[in-house]
Amino acid sequence: MTGLKFHWPPLIRKFESLVFLAMLFVVPLFAYRIVDSAGTNLMVQNTASDLTKDLVKAKEIAQDFHLTISLVSAPPTVNEPSSYLIQSGSRTIEQIILPNGVSIAGTVTFTDSGLPTNPASFIVSKGGKSAIVEVSRDGTTSQH
Secondary structure (H helix, E strand, O other): OHHHHHHHHHHHHHHHHHHHHHHHHHHHHHHHHHHHHHHHHHHHHHHHHHHHHHHHHHHHHHHHHOOOEEEEEEOOOOOOOOEEEEEEOOEEEEEEEOOOOOEEEOEEEEOOOOOEOOOEEEEEEEOOEEEEEEEOOOOOEEEO
């Protein structure tokens, strides 16, 4: 009986040390994943909110100046990251550069009365996170 009493404490200490070392390496990896995921989600949501504001702005420009205004996504080029453009015909009114890694897909055209020619959807994405911004037939925007 005394032999078992002396063999268990060293084994328990080794097991405790092994668990501690595993936690020392694993916990920071989980923390990094959580912070990265939260940062990505926040970046996508902020970009979708900015897009919603710019859609309202494009609609107001179309109404106020009686112009046909388009908001068009632009893919990344060699020198620039993804962006979207507010345009009147071939003239660019404003170009909005997106944060690195964020992309937008979609396009909408507002008539001179401020109504879209067709309902439209924009997909804002980065990695596995995405948000959808929709423009309805009557020109209201919503974010999902």
